[in-house]
Amino acid sequence: MSLPKSIQEEYPFQQNPYKLNNGFRLNYIDHGKKDNFPTIFLHGNPTWSFFYRKLILSLEDNFRCVAPDHLGCGLSDKPTAHEFEYDLEAHSKNIREFVDSLGFKKFNLVVHDLGGAIGLSAFREEFGRINRLVLLNTAAFLSDDVPKCIRFCRIPVIGEFFVRLLNGFAWPATWMATKKGISKVIKSGFLYPYKDWKSRVAVWKFVRDIPLEENHPTKKFLKQTEELLDQLSNTPVLACWGMRDFCFHSGFLQEWKKRLPHLEPYPLNDAGHYLLEDDFENCRGKITSFLSQ
Numbered sequence: 501m502s503l504p505k506s507i508q509e510e511y512p513f514q515q516n517p518y519k520l521n522n523g524f525r526l527n528y529i530d531h532g533k534k535d536n537f538p539t540i541f542l543h544g545n546p547t548w549s550f551f552y553r554k555l556i557l558s559l560e561d562n563f564r565c566v567a568p569d570h571l572g573c574g575l576s577d578k579p580t581a582h583e584f585e586y587d588l589e590a591h592s593k594n595i596r597e598f599v600d601s602l603g604f605k606k607f608n609l610v611v612h613d614l615g616g617a618i619g620l621s622a623f624r625e626e627f628g629r630i631n632r633l634v635l636l637n638t639a640a641f642l643s644d645d646v647p648k649c650i651r652f653c654r655i656p657v658i659g660e661f662f663v664r665l666l667n668g669f670a671w672p673a674t675w676m677a678t679k680k681g682i683s684k685v686i687k688s689g690f691l692y693p694y695k696d697w698k699s700r701v702a703v704w705k706f707v708r709d710i711p712l713e714e715n716h717p718t719k720k721f722l723k724q725t726e727e728l729l730d731q732l733s734n735t736p737v738l739a740c741w742g743m744r745d746f747c748f749h750s751g752f753l754q755e756w757k758k759r760l761p762h763l764e765p766y767p768l769n770d771a772g773h774y775l776l777e778d779d780f781e782n783c784r785g786k787i788t789s790f791l792s793q
Contacts (some may be wrong), residue, residue: 507689510736511553515575518568518598526598527575528568532560538604539791541567542595544613544638545706547774548574548669548687551612555776560785562792563608564782568598570618574693574703579701586705588718590615592621595696605629612636612746613773614706621725627732630676632788635739635756637748637773641726642719643711643755647747653707662702670694670703675763677773679744688775729759737763740783740788742771764790 503511505590513529520526529549541552548565556565569576570591571584595618599607609630610700611619616638623629651660653669662668674687682690694700711719737760742751750767757763766786771778 503692504688505691506685507550507711510685510689511550513549513553513556518601518708520571520594521597522584522594524571524577524579524636526568526577526594528566529556530564530566531556532562532564534564536562536564537608538602539563539565539608539610540599540604540619541565541572541610541614542615542619543567543570544611544615546673546694546703547613547690547694550574551693551774551776552610553689554780555610555784555787557653559788559791562788566602568595568601569633569693569720570594570702572705574786578699580698580724581701583704586702587709587721588617588621588626589721591618595619596622596703599623606631608632608634610634610787611638612776613638616640617722617725620729621721627728627735630732630735632738632791632793633732633735634790635662635737636783637742637745637775638751639730639748639752639755640722640759641755641759642722643752645749645751646710646712647663649714650707650710650747653704654710654712655721659707660704663707664697664698664700667691667694667700670700673773676746678777679742679770679772682774732760733762736790736793738766738787739763740786741773741777742778743767744771745773747777748775 518526617640618642660743768779
């Protein structure tokens with residue numbers, strides 16, 4: 501997929517393909533010197549590696565920055581829902597396979613939104629591989645605290661029509677997820693991979709995979725990850741948090757602090773869910789300092 505020049509100027513990275521064992525292509529950024537310590541960046545929904553563009557550019561001199569696009573997202577392949585399961589377990593398996601292919605024994609991990617559940621599920625049996633962990637408005641535990649607007653998007657048939665045909669999830673996120681607003685170019689960058697019904701399959705399936713129902717198939721899998729989180733007690737953890745997030749609000753930060761008492765919180769009082777857009781300089785400074793220790 502060839503990016504428009506305006507987006508390339510904001511996101512000036514070489515794109516790399518990795519063929520998963522399931523036959524589909526995972527696209528990723530691999531930026532910085534190859535012999536620098538690796539830092540992996542995992543995005544959520546409805547974003548892609550574009551979300552981390554400024555942070556990666558700010559870290560390029562000191563870290564090897566690797567940011568994949570989950571299958572169905574960004575510039576990765578977008579198989580149909582019949583070809584790929586599009587659930588937490590499948591995404592986690594992809595990330596584990598991908599990182600193992602790079603040969604990283606230890607790495608820093610930066611996660612946002614559903615990237616937290618994916619990344620921490622992928623390595624829940626080997627948390628010792630995570631050198632330092634940065635949480636950005638995310639969760640990796642069960643919660644039924646989901647906004648009504650997102651619950652609406654989960655409704656069968658109606659929700660799929662709204663999310664996939666009317667772009668009723670990715671497009672509203674460009675203004676609901678930021679408190680300071682973003683330019684037309686940045687908005688076009690966030691939305692570029694999600695142009696039509698077919699390309700929005702992962703956006704819809706991510707929403708459907710939120711395990712709210714008692715018999716939801718992802719509930720047991722996420723619970724298993726949740727029960728292992730205390731094994732991160734020896735891993736340095738920073739939580740940069742947009743305190744005006746309508747979804748992963750301050751209550752989720754408090755929940756993280758209960759589970760990981762050693763966590764270092766860094767609240768950003770004027771930032772929303774897209775905190776790297778709303779308060780990048782504070783995020784950059786704190787994350788750079790944390791990862792460099």
